[in-house]
Amino acid sequence: MSDSITHTQTNTSTRLARPVPFRGGGFRIGTVPWLSPFVFVGLILFWYWGSSSGFIHPLVLPSPGESLQAFINLAQSGMLWKHVSASVQRLVIGWTSGTILGISIGLAIALSSLARATFAPLVAAIMPVPKIALLPLFVIWFGIGEGSKVATILFGVFFPTVIATYGAVDNVDRSLIRMGQSFGLSWSSIVRKIIFPGALPAILSGFRISASIAIILLVAAEMIGAEFGIGAYVLLAGSLMATDQLIAGVAVLSLLGLTVSFLIGRAERYFLRWRT
Amino acid sequence: MDLSLNNIHHFYGDVEILSGINFEIKSGEIVCIIGPSGCGKSTLLRFLGGLERPSSGEVLQIGSPPEACLNPLTYIFQDFALLPWRTVEGNISLALEDHRIPKQEIERIIDNVLGRTKLTDFRSALPRQLSGGMKQRVAIARALCVNPAVLLMDEPLSALDSQTRELLMDDLVDLWTRERFTACYVTHNLAEAVRLGHKIVVLSRRPGKIREIVSIDTPLADRKNDLVKLEQQQNHLWNLMREEALAADMELNDV
Numbered sequence A: 001m002s003d004s005i006t007h008t009q010t011n012t013s014t015r016l017a018r019p020v021p022f023r024g025g026g027f028r029i030g031t032v033p034w035l036s037p038f039v040f041v042g043l044i045l046f047w048y049w050g051s052s053s054g055f056i057h058p059l060v061l062p063s064p065g066e067s068l069q070a071f072i073n074l075a076q077s078g079m080l081w082k083h084v085s086a087s088v089q090r091l092v093i094g095w096t097s098g099t100i101l102g103i104s105i106g107l108a109i110a111l112s113s114l115a116r117a118t119f120a121p122l123v124a125a126i127m128p129v130p131k132i133a134l135l136p137l138f139v140i141w142f143g144i145g146e147g148s149k150v151a152t153i154l155f156g157v158f159f160p161t162v163i164a165t166y167g168a169v170d171n172v173d174r175s176l177i178r179m180g181q182s183f184g185l186s187w188s189s190i191v192r193k194i195i196f197p198g199a200l201p202a203i204l205s206g207f208r209i210s211a212s213i214a215i216i217l218l219v220a221a222e223m224i225g226a227e228f229g230i231g232a233y234v235l236l237a238g239s240l241m242a243t244d245q246l247i248a249g250v251a252v253l254s255l256l257g258l259t260v261s262f263l264i265g266r267a268e269r270y271f272l273r274w275r276t
Numbered sequence B: 001m002d003l004s005l006n007n008i009h010h011f012y013g014d015v016e017i018l019s020g021i022n023f024e025i026k027s028g029e030i031v032c033i034i035g036p037s038g039c040g041k042s043t044l045l046r047f048l049g050g051l052e053r054p055s056s057g058e059v060l061q062i063g064s065p066p067e068a069c070l071n072p073l074t075y076i077f078q079d080f081a082l083l084p085w086r087t088v089e090g091n092i093s094l095a096l097e098d099h100r101i102p103k104q105e106i107e108r109i110i111d112n113v114l115g116r117t118k119l120t121d122f123r124s125a126l127p128r129q130l131s132g133g134m135k136q137r138v139a140i141a142r143a144l145c146v147n148p149a150v151l152l153m154d155e156p157l158s159a160l161d162s163q164t165r166e167l168l169m170d171d172l173v174d175l176w177t178r179e180r181f182t183a184c185y186v187t188h189n190l191a192e193a194v195r196l197g198h199k200i201v202v203l204s205r206r207p208g209k210i211r212e213i214v215s216i217d218t219p220l221a222d223r224k225n226d227l228v229k230l231e232q233q234q235n236h237l238w239n240l241m242r243e244e245a246l247a248a249d250m251e252l253n254d255v
Helices: A002-014 A035-053 A064-076 A079-111 A113-126 A131-142 A146-170 A174-182 A187-222 A230-239 A243-271 B041-048 B088-097 B103-116 B132-145 B162-179 B190-196 B220-225 B227-250
Strands: B002-012 B015-025 B030-034 B056-062 B073-076 B150-154 B182-186 B199-203 B210-215
Touching: A035 A064, A064 A079, A064 A243, A079 A113, A079 A146, A079 A187, A079 A230, A079 A243, A113 A146, A131 A146, A131 A187, A146 A187, A174 A187, A174 B073, A187 A230, A187 A243, A187 B088, A230 A243, B002 B041, B015 B041, B015 B210, B030 B041, B030 B190, B041 B150, B041 B182, B073 B132, B088 B103, B088 B132, B103 B132, B132 B162, B162 B190, B162 B220, B182 B190, B190 B220, B190 B227, B199 B227, B210 B227, B220 B227
Parallel strands: B030 B182, B030 B199, B073 B150, B150 B182
Antiparallel strands: B002 B015, B002 B056, B199 B210
């Protein structure tokens, strides 16, 4: 035994020794701080340079200065708040009611064979219909006012939430449910304490999809017969060829989207803090 | 409270899983069930606790469970089955919440079982922070908090490394010596069976039949001191199982 050890030692001293090549790198996404703000600033600088040098024609894209000015005008006139509050109100009502309905029906589909047989084919049939196509119908059913706009968002949010919820419940660890049964927990306890929390991660990631659908439908719905709302503002700017205002409106929409995704991120961190 | 299995047969579709199983679990004894993989030992345990029904035959409770018993037939699972979003305390209280026990009483029971399983310092830890052995301790604490009449253990140590397994086995022996609980213990590990079992039911490969029931009279606490005897008993079990295990290993799994 000791012989062979000394043997190898003498061998290494005479032969070429080099480190084992490392092959385990890559495929791991790290964080690169500060790069993302640089991308934004860089794009805006390029845009600014393009507009001032004449490389980008003002008809094609207004300069960042003009767009900022349009935004400041909008804010100073007090209309910004009116548009944003009208939009946010529709978004909150439509998304919340769509989500509550979606989670309830999703849970029903996941937990009862009767509900699954009833609703699952319906959901599958109506899900792929673009809700914007139904907007004229909603105007007739719910009126040209808030009703039709909220209904469009509600329907748009409802279907993906149903799918996310019942998929999530189907994927809850069966052994946890069996554990609940083995301790004699009631049906409602198993649903509230085991199934719902177990499904929550997937339901919350469904929220990201449903929230972006809600914003898209919000703008589409506001393009029909809305006095206030960011969608109405963008539509008006577009039809007047006021591209600077259009850009300002789009920026507000983008900020709205970022805020929503930030809020969902916060909710995930709070509700899923038990995860690593 | 005793449990008795009467002539249990079970089929999945056309495949016979268990055939003519008869034995009894007497109060205060640990009955181990061993057998090659796929012989239906876990299925048998699910029959014992009423989580599944056999195709024919019945499982009988003889006598009634003690008054203070909240959940007479209580499982301990191989994969621990802890809720990852609840703390150690929350996981234990889950088993008590449906019984309308006053808050203070719940607190007292939790304190008590945490003490008995040496978990007092981990009361507010989340499962992901715990090692495998600790998680199984929590599951044992959760099972003890409902004062079970019979503990049904489904390979409780199989997901643990061998050092932890050794430690937990000692803990189980201590616990039994103090409290004389009744248990049915399913395992494929012969060492666990000869250390913990008063009676060892050896099943054959599918369809699972009782090959032999081995009784070991040495008190649990003394078994570690007589390693030679332990080894002999283990060898005897292995001889019973060897060919079955070999044949079971060659079978195609399509049920």
